Amino acid sequence: MAMNRRRFVKAAGAAATLGYSGITFSQANTLRLGLMTVKTGPLASGGIDMERALIQYLKEKNYTLAGRKVELFVGDSAGIPAQARTKIQELVERDRIHIMIGPLAAAEALAADDYIRQAQLLTLSVAAAEDLTQRRPNPWFTRGTATSAQCAHPMADYAFKEMKMRRMVTIADDFAYGHEMSAGFQRVFEELGGKIVQKMFPPLTVPDYGTYLAQLKSNVDGIFLGFAGANGFRYLRQFNEYGLMKKVTPVGGMTALDEAVLRNMGDEALGIVTSCWYSAEIENAVNKRFVANFRVDWKYDPGFYAAATYTEAAVLEAALNQIKGRIEDKQGFMKAVRGLKNVETCRGPVSFDQYGNVVGNNYIRKVERKDGRLVNRVIKTYPNVSQFWTYKPEDFLKNPVYSRDYPPAKNLES
Amino acid sequence: MRIANLTHGALFMLGAYIGASTLKTVPNLWLAALITGAIVAVLGGIFERLVLRKLSGNVLGQVLVTLGVSFIIADLCLVVWGGDPIPVPTPEFLRQPVFIAGLAFPAYRLAVVVIAVIAAVGLYVLIERTRLGAMIRAGVDDMEMARACGIPVSRLFTTVFCLGAALAGAAGVVGGPIMSAYPGLDADMLPLALIVVILGGVGSLGGAFIGAFITGFVYTFGVAMLPDLAYVILFLPMILVIAFRPRGLFGKFAA
Numbered sequence: 001m002a003m004n005r006r007r008f009v010k011a012a013g014a015a016a017t018l019g020y021s022g023i024t025f026s027q028a029n030t031l032r033l034g035l036m037t038v039k040t041g042p043l044a045s046g047g048i049d050m051e052r053a054l055i056q057y058l059k060e061k062n063y064t065l066a067g068r069k070v071e072l073f074v075g076d077s078a079g080i081p082a083q084a085r086t087k088i089q090e091l092v093e094r095d096r097i098h099i100m101i102g103p104l105a106a107a108e109a110l111a112a113d114d115y116i117r118q119a120q121l122l123t124l125s126v127a128a129a130e131d132l133t134q135r136r137p138n139p140w141f142t143r144g145t146a147t148s149a150q151c152a153h154p155m156a157d158y159a160f161k162e163m164k165m166r167r168m169v170t171i172a173d174d175f176a177y178g179h180e181m182s183a184g185f186q187r188v189f190e191e192l193g194g195k196i197v198q199k200m201f202p203p204l205t206v207p208d209y210g211t212y213l214a215q216l217k218s219n220v221d222g223i224f225l226g227f228a229g230a231n232g233f234r235y236l237r238q239f240n241e242y243g244l245m246k247k248v249t250p251v252g253g254m255t256a257l258d259e260a261v262l263r264n265m266g267d268e269a270l271g272i273v274t275s276c277w278y279s280a281e282i283e284n285a286v287n288k289r290f291v292a293n294f295r296v297d298w299k300y301d302p303g304f305y306a307a308a309t310y311t312e313a314a315v316l317e318a319a320l321n322q323i324k325g326r327i328e329d330k331q332g333f334m335k336a337v338r339g340l341k342n343v344e345t346c347r348g349p350v351s352f353d354q355y356g357n358v359v360g361n362n363y364i365r366k367v368e369r370k371d372g373r374l375v376n377r378v379i380k381t382y383p384n385v386s387q388f389w390t391y392k393p394e395d396f397l398k399n400p401v402y403s404r405d406y407p408p409a410k411n412l413e414s
Numbered sequence: 415m416r417i418a419n420l421t422h423g424a425l426f427m428l429g430a431y432i433g434a435s436t437l438k439t440v441p442n443l444w445l446a447a448l449i450t451g452a453i454v455a456v457l458g459g460i461f462e463r464l465v466l467r468k469l470s471g472n473v474l475g476q477v478l479v480t481l482g483v484s485f486i487i488a489d490l491c492l493v494v495w496g497g498d499p500i501p502v503p504t505p506e507f508l509r510q511p512v513f514i515a516g517l518a519f520p521a522y523r524l525a526v527v528v529i530a531v532i533a534a535v536g537l538y539v540l541i542e543r544t545r546l547g548a549m550i551r552a553g554v555d556d557m558e559m560a561r562a563c564g565i566p567v568s569r570l571f572t573t574v575f576c577l578g579a580a581l582a583g584a585a586g587v588v589g590g591p592i593m594s595a596y597p598g599l600d601a602d603m604l605p606l607a608l609i610v611v612i613l614g615g616v617g618s619l620g621g622a623f624i625g626a627f628i629t630g631f632v633y634t635f636g637v638a639m640l641p642d643l644a645y646v647i648l649f650l651p652m653i654l655v656i657a658f659r660p661r662g663l664f665g666k667f668a669a
Contacts, residue, residue, distance in 0.1 A: 040492060041597060042497075042596070042597045042598030042601075043497075044597060045597070046497070048496075200641065201644075203644050203645055206602070207593045207599065207603060207606075208592060208593060210523070210592075211633070211638055212637070214634075214638070215638050230499035230594070230596040230597075233499045233501075233594065233596075234499065234596070237501065238520075238592065241504070241511065241520040241522065241523075241592070242518055242519075242520055243510070243511035243518040243520075244518075260498055261498065261499065263498070264498055264499060264501055265501070
């Protein structure tokens with residue numbers, strides 16, 4: 001009931017802002033857009049940002065994309081995969097959405113994979129799970145953000161070549177996203193000649209990293225942090241507490257030091273280098289407007305999740321423009337998305353590969369203080385990074401998917 | 415009494431959040447812990463009087479309601495403090511690690527150990543050595559007989575409930591500098607508390623103390639030596655104890 005009421009209020013609000021148009025146009029003409037996000041539970045921070053940024057995009061376009069009015073339906077999965085599947089079904093069967101942006105987490109996308117195939121639901125996702133655009137590509141699934149390892153590959157390149165690191169430790173959350181990120185980092189780093197001498201996978205919900213910090217090897221150059229959500233934040237604080245900051249240099253994956261986390265951090269974050277497809281500091285016209293407006297509304301910088309839906313909305317609009325708004329032509333829409341080239345978005349120009357995954361800039365960022373707040377300043381841009389890094393897609397796909405044990409770590413020291 | 419109170423994880427988290435906010439006006443962590451403890455105690459008392467009391471005698475209902483309330487607290491925290499992790503600053507003089515035999519160890523964690531010992535000794539003295547403690551024990555052992563002797567069992571149990579809530583809230587503040595306040599902290603902490611209690615035995619303070627020691631050591635060393643068993647290792651000692659001693663190591667009642 002609460003859901004219905006909330007939705008009613010939202011719809012009423014939308015109708016009021018749209019004036020007459022929402023009512024007189026036949027329903028068939030409205031584009032019904034679903035956002036599958038997380039608004040309660042531990043992942044809510046990112047999920048709420050996803051909704052805020054998407055609404056901002058739609059407002060900027062006056063709720064009209066490619067000449068069609070857009071009506072937004074929002075589902076909340078609380079971050080629970082089974083619930084995500086149910087809510088997606090609800091969005092499709094009750095709200096009759098044409099297209100879905102989301103879900104947020106890899107586990108949610110995997111749980112909904114079969115349903116997305118069966119319902120032929122057009123999906124613009126944020127979830128990183130590698131194989132959804134690799135060995136088991138879902139024909140209705142595309143991703144405008146990055147696979148788990150897409151940003152870890154260039155991080156390894158930068159750590160080896162520019163930061164001159166040779167011996168490193170990896171630590172990552174113990175679930176698919178952490179495994180894949182850590183594996184991608186390890187592969188590139190070791191192929192360049194570096195050594196990963198220790199790998200750690202603490203459980204996703206460990207409140208205290210003391211045990212893992214106590215065992216950390218200190219005779220290494222650096223540590224790669226493959227954390228998501230609040231975990232990177234908590235790990236770094238405890239890392240600092242153990243006096244490790246001066247001995248071991250941390251570098252991070254795309255969600256280790258997100259803007260959402262930075263705004264609650266202190267000087268311990270200064271100087272840390274991370275890799276992501278986005279930073280609120282990127283200098284391009286779209287992003288400047290996005291960040292400025294977002295700051296006016298919410299008083300903080302958009303991060304990974306906000307930029308994700310803002311990017312996906314731009315992808316949606318670009319693909320719609322190509323097929324003149326005819327979203328009912330599902331095959332045509334998917335073909336249009338996969339063929340997109342150099343769409344201007346807040347993260348810079350994006351293109352798509354034939355597997356439905358994005359090819360775009362990857363930014364190496366360094367935490368600095370600016371106007372009193374911490375920001376991820378871009379120090380190097382790797383242009384047009386694909387999910388396959390510098391490998392040939394065919395060769396890349398012959399290997400097993402990245403995991404806890406693949407590629408095997410040959411240089412571990414006990 | 416005698417029920418498993420599953421709100422403790424949520425009260426711990428609530429304590430961490432309130433502590434983080436209190437520290438913006440009160441500059442001292444220990445003072446913030448006391449204030450937070452008092453606030454959480456009042457909330458706990460209200461909950462006990464208005465909700466739990468109505469279900470007295472219905473143990474399953476009480477346990478379920480504590481679980482339900484913990485969800486409500488968790489989502490209220492999300493509404494009030496948002497979804498981002500909020501740091502609880504470490505006291506200035508405990509920020510630098512101390513060096514023991516060449517190994518760095520965070521000074522703040524040592525301070526937490528000291529606080530834990532003080533709290534444990536305080537509880538022991540309260541329960542085992544004071545008149546109030548004797549009345550509590552009498553009330554738990556045989557409520558009707560205690561009432562017949564003129565002990566105000568009902569008021570006493572509210573007090574005990576408030577004290578438990580206060581400890582959970584204050585612990586949240588003290589744990590804050592290590593763990594920070596973040597959504598999901600409740601669910602991360604609750605299993606630890608449950609395991610300790612079940613392992614040690616319900617209704618036994620000494621049991622909880624031993625249970626905490628065993629859990630802490632087994633988990634820390636287990637994770638270091640057998641990292642692949644990180645999920646299981648926490649529950650192994652509990653399963654073994656329950657298999658051979660269903661009441662826990664020192665329990666008075668079946669868990």
